[in-house]
Amino acid sequence: MAEWPELPLGEAGTPLIVAPHPDDEILGVAGLMATLGRAELVAVTDGEASHPGSTVHTQAELALIRRAETDEALRRLGLADAVVHRPGQPDGKIDEEALTEVLTGLLSPGRWCLATWREDGHPDHEAVGRAAARACEATGAVLLEYPIWTWHWSAPEDPRVPWDRAFRVPLARNVRDAKQAAIEAFPSQIAPLGPEPADAAILPPHVLARFARPFEVIFR
Numbered sequence: 001m002a003e004w005p006e007l008p009l010g011e012a013g014t015p016l017i018v019a020p021h022p023d024d025e026i027l028g029v030a031g032l033m034a035t036l037g038r039a040e041l042v043a044v045t046d047g048e049a050s051h052p053g054s055t056v057h058t059q060a061e062l063a064l065i066r067r068a069e070t071d072e073a074l075r076r077l078g079l080a081d082a083v084v085h086r087p088g089q090p091d092g093k094i095d096e097e098a099l100t101e102v103l104t105g106l107l108s109p110g111r112w113c114l115a116t117w118r119e120d121g122h123p124d125h126e127a128v129g130r131a132a133a134r135a136c137e138a139t140g141a142v143l144l145e146y147p148i149w150t151w152h153w154s155a156p157e158d159p160r161v162p163w164d165r166a167f168r169v170p171l172a173r174n175v176r177d178a179k180q181a182a183i184e185a186f187p188s189q190i191a192p193l194g195p196e197p198a199d200a201a202i203l204p205p206h207v208l209a210r211f212a213r214p215f216e217v218i219f220r
């Protein structure tokens with residue numbers, strides 16, 4: 001992984017970041033956003049299905065909680081003024097056609113679009129990647145894909161992963177600190193909602209450790 005070339009950020013402009021669920025944008029590209037100091041976000045779903053069967057929160061409550069967590073995380077990255085689009089698609093059932101239309105309306109030739117990788121191993125993440133790819137194709141925008149679940153199932157050198165398209169975004173010390181603070185803005189995901197198994201943390205410490213590295217990885 002040390003050989004991955006550095007992603008040149010000179011033409012990043014204000015990238016459009018597409019997140020299937022609140023926190024994907026932070027786990028995947030918080031460092032890139034903080035380094036640039038600019039971002040526009042499409043929060044595709046509100047992540048209301050993270051805890052099916054929760055004894056603590058309804059799905060409607062979780063949606064509100066997770067929206068507020070994203071807002072706080074952006075603030076901690078110095079991006080309180082970032083434009084956030086919330087098409088309000090259902091968590092777990094993303095409508096790829098509708099999303100492609102939304103993204104097509106926001107993209108333009110040469111604009112960077114960062115979306116979850118089309119083969120990330122989670123249906124929502126893959127739907128977002130495919131919609132972004134189609135919108136980029138239609139508009140001439142530049143597709144960049146970030147892996148999230150890939151880190152859970154892949155091994156180093158895993159032939160299923162397009163490592164030959166991998167670029168790294170090195171994170172300065174202050175950017176790493178800001179990313180860590182932004183991750184901690186998601187207590188609904190990193191801590192249990194309550195003692196019942198249905199309320200367990202979605203992102204326990206060993207999973208979070210994968211996102212604490214001093215670089216981020218983008219497939220171009």
Ligand SMILES: [Zn+2]
Nearest residue numbers: 020021024125
């Ligand atoms: Zn997700």
